[in-house]
Amino acid sequence: MSEPAVEIRDLRKSYGRQSVLDGVELTVPTGALVALLGPNGAGKTTLVGIATTLVRPDAGSVRVAGFDVVRQAEQVRRRISVTGQYAAVDEVLTGVENLRLMGRLSGLGARDARARAQELLAAFDLEDAAGRRVGTYSGGMRRRLDLAVSVLVPPAVLFLDEPTTGLDTRSRLALWQVIGRLAAEGTTILLTTQYLEEADQLADRVTVLDHGRVVAEGSPAELKSRVGGEVVELRDDLDRVLREVPTDGTLAGLRRVVDGLDEAAGPGTRVGLRRPSLDDVFLQLTGRPAGAAAPAREEVLR
Amino acid sequence: MSTAVPVVGAPPARQHVSALTAHLVLVGRSLRRSLRDVEALLMAVVLPVALMLVFTYVFGGALDPGGGYVDYVVPGIVLTCAGFGASSTAVAVSVDMTSGVIDRFRTMPIPGAAVLTGHAVASLARNLVATVVVVAVAVAVGFRPTAGPGGWLAAAGLTALYILAITWLFTVIGLLADGPEAANGYGFALLFLPYLSSAYVPVDTMPGWLRPLAEHQPLTPVVDTLRALLLGDGTGEPLLATLWCLLVLVLSYAAAAWLFPRRRRR
Numbered sequence: 001m002s003e004p005a006v007e008i009r010d011l012r013k014s015y016g017r018q019s020v021l022d023g024v025e026l027t028v029p030t031g032a033l034v035a036l037l038g039p040n041g042a043g044k045t046t047l048v049g050i051a052t053t054l055v056r057p058d059a060g061s062v063r064v065a066g067f068d069v070v071r072q073a074e075q076v077r078r079r080i081s082v083t084g085q086y087a088a089v090d091e092v093l094t095g096v097e098n099l100r101l102m103g104r105l106s107g108l109g110a111r112d113a114r115a116r117a118q119e120l121l122a123a124f125d126l127e128d129a130a131g132r133r134v135g136t137y138s139g140g141m142r143r144r145l146d147l148a149v150s151v152l153v154p155p156a157v158l159f160l161d162e163p164t165t166g167l168d169t170r171s172r173l174a175l176w177q178v179i180g181r182l183a184a185e186g187t188t189i190l191l192t193t194q195y196l197e198e199a200d201q202l203a204d205r206v207t208v209l210d211h212g213r214v215v216a217e218g219s220p221a222e223l224k225s226r227v228g229g230e231v232v233e234l235r236d237d238l239d240r241v242l243r244e245v246p247t248d249g250t251l252a253g254l255r256r257v258v259d260g261l262d263e264a265a266g267p268g269t270r271v272g273l274r275r276p277s278l279d280d281v282f283l284q285l286t287g288r289p290a291g292a293a294a295p296a297r298e299e300v301l302r
Numbered sequence: 303m304s305t306a307v308p309v310v311g312a313p314p315a316r317q318h319v320s321a322l323t324a325h326l327v328l329v330g331r332s333l334r335r336s337l338r339d340v341e342a343l344l345m346a347v348v349l350p351v352a353l354m355l356v357f358t359y360v361f362g363g364a365l366d367p368g369g370g371y372v373d374y375v376v377p378g379i380v381l382t383c384a385g386f387g388a389s390s391t392a393v394a395v396s397v398d399m400t401s402g403v404i405d406r407f408r409t410m411p412i413p414g415a416a417v418l419t420g421h422a423v424a425s426l427a428r429n430l431v432a433t434v435v436v437v438a439v440a441v442a443v444g445f446r447p448t449a450g451p452g453g454w455l456a457a458a459g460l461t462a463l464y465i466l467a468i469t470w471l472f473t474v475i476g477l478l479a480d481g482p483e484a485a486n487g488y489g490f491a492l493l494f495l496p497y498l499s500s501a502y503v504p505v506d507t508m509p510g511w512l513r514p515l516a517e518h519q520p521l522t523p524v525v526d527t528l529r530a531l532l533l534g535d536g537t538g539e540p541l542l543a544t545l546w547c548l549l550v551l552v553l554s555y556a557a558a559a560w561l562f563p564r565r566r567r568r
């Protein structure tokens with residue numbers, strides 16, 4: 001078999017004394033969609049920066065599409081695309097101009113770039129807005145255009161760095177659909193996200209990153225089974241959360257939890273059921289809420 | 303999505319894009335952006351024209367009751383106009399550097415600095431057009447250059463060199479600034495230089511403490527040379543003017559080339 005699309009071994013990166021990536025291991029098989037799940041500050045964007053040749057690693061090896069990102073950056077750049085958190089499209093130009101420009105820079109001839117632009121505008125539901133300046137686009141439309149730019153020439157690896165952060169639910173769903181289709185067509189994708197639901201919806205494998213370290217790895221189902229099932233919430237009459245109790249997802253387990261809430265349930269309290277959030281995953285995997293300070297090694301060392 | 307090309311296995315690498323193609327495409331991008339920004343384009347022409355009319359009709363009578371001030375001031379206006387027009391390069395570069403666009407270019411197999419060259423060439427084109435308009439209006443209000451074809455050609459060459467030099471200087475400002483607003487602010491300071499030169503009044507009419515600065519700053523030899531070329535009054539220092547422009551151009555270009563890979567977003 002050919003080597004994995006992305007292979008990261010013992011990757012380390014610090015900014016000054018701040019360790020951002022602390023020995024990360026990650027593999028993305030060709031054709032798979034792997035999600036890198038973690039809170040703000042976990043090191044996701046730095047990892048994508050290194051894998052896309054923007055940031056130099058301190059130590060470790062990162063191979064993308066079979067090439068080393070430091071020594072063979074040019075070869076890597078000919079095989080990847082990145083859609084980041086900040087849409088990399090030109091606001092002054094129209095949608096179709098953006099696509100044609102980037103098509104030319106991706107090695108398409110003028111005629112091919114024009115044809116491919118039309119094709120992608122249709123595919124990404126942007127035909128009506130094709131002739132409008134991108135400055136007038138909604139957040140969701142910009143991300144879709146950005147994604148279209150990324151697949152002008154199909155990349156060996158597509159990096160999606162928090163592609164839906166800041167989008168409303170409807171735009172998020174539309175983008176999920178597009179990403180899902182790309183993945184179904186065989187595009188290899190490394191996606192970073194803060195949302196467990198996003199990883200759950202899209203990914204074949206999930207790697208959970210926290211303070212620059214991998215804290216869990218597995219399929220979405222495996223991961224969720226470690227976290228447990230739905231969470232029972234008890235709220236008072238002012239809608240403040242009184243209790244949050246994880247369940248194992250079974251009927252009997254749920255009944256046990258609900259029975260156990262009898263004493264806490266005063267007049268006016270209501271009970272609800274919600275899916276586990278990233279916070280629950282983190283609480284479960286690291287023993288502390290997402291984004292809380294790590295049992296900092298630096299502080300111990302000082 | 304139904305029309306997207308299905309991918310089986312890892313697709314092949316992208317076609318190689320020549321540096322020339324990358325530069326041409328990015329020059330096209332910057333030119334298109336310039337044409338889109340109607341306000342900036344209007345300002346680049348209207349402001350210098352207004353400035354010229356004010357200096358000719360309002361101050362001109364007091365400065366030279368004989369009406370010859372228009373001949374004196376036009377070369378200075380041309381350079382002021384070029385500086386003003388080039389200043390938008392700082393903003394354009396800063397916008398690119400602080401948005402996701404630059405990271406996109408950097409992850410592609412193209413020379414990333416072609417983005418800067420694109421802005422510089424667009425600035426040159428924009429300002430040459432503005433200069434032609436300004437000179438045409440100047441002639442309409444009484445500017446009477448005596449230069450022959452050679453003089454005009456040399457004047458155009460020096461003006462182009464000056465535009466390029468100041469454009470790359472503004473590019474460096476755009477690279478250094480934290481954002482477009484800051485780039486605009488720093489750039490503004492440079493636009494005062496013409497007033498502290500021989501552009502509007504002869505240096506020997508300035509107070510003694512200001513004279514050394516006005517005499518030895520790069521704009522004075524450039525303005526004097528432009529005036530000499532167009533009007534043949536013989537006060538030009540073509541060698542010094544050219545060297546100043548080349549020095550600024552080379553230093554700015556080197557600074558931009560050094561800064562570009564080192565400036566990171568955020």
